[in-house]
Amino acid sequence: MSDLTLFEAIDAQRALRRFKPDPVSRAAIDRMLEAAIRAPSGRNIQP
């Protein structure tokens, strides 16, 4: 999954609304949040 290219990720993106009960690892949550903070925000104030 780390090898996913940007265009593969964009093409494959879709809403998923039914989930397994399996827990989501803390490492996965951290990685998603680390991606979130790279996004732009006005004057980079990261509100």
Add this chain to the structure above:
Amino acid sequence: MPGMSLHDAIQGQRAIRRFSTAPVPQVAIEQVLAAAARAPSGGNRQQWSFVVIRDDALKRRIGEWYLDGWNVTYASDPTRPHNATYVSAETLAHNLAATPVLILACINRGQGSGPASLSAGASIYPAVQNLMLAAEDLGLGTVITTFHMRHEGEVKALLGIPDSVQTAALIPMGYPAEGEHFGGSKRNAVSEFAHYDRWDNPAPAAR
């Protein structure tokens, strides 16, 4: 760098505000628009429109309004910051028309739907982010801006945009000027903004 990983694209993303005058190929414009079209939107309604502005006269007129929006927001503000971001944003405000392409991201909210709310943004800003990441993959710089909003009605009239359509962001796009590079944007640590279960339960600092 075409074919870059999702991770590298996200980590390398940064605002590019100084552009080369090199033209942007039509195929690249089509690729960033195709990436935008993969984004989620409420009910998958895809009520977005993107106006690709390349005409010099149109860019000049929009540039005047953009500069006015910039001046009203910052030039008279004694508390305005004077850091590298401010200086490069000021440079862009004075040179917007020289950017090879301006992309105006719009959302069609229908007649009588009232002013846009934050939740309406959920149906357009993911597409904008896709567009900007795809641009980076193609070596094209972008920056998300909203200074045209002060003159949104005039911008819409100039471009023939219907009343029922609202503009969401103006995205200058071009190859980065010499000395401008992707990467290196500063961000706060996750522990400073993430909360688990309750606001008063912050994420632990990185291990």
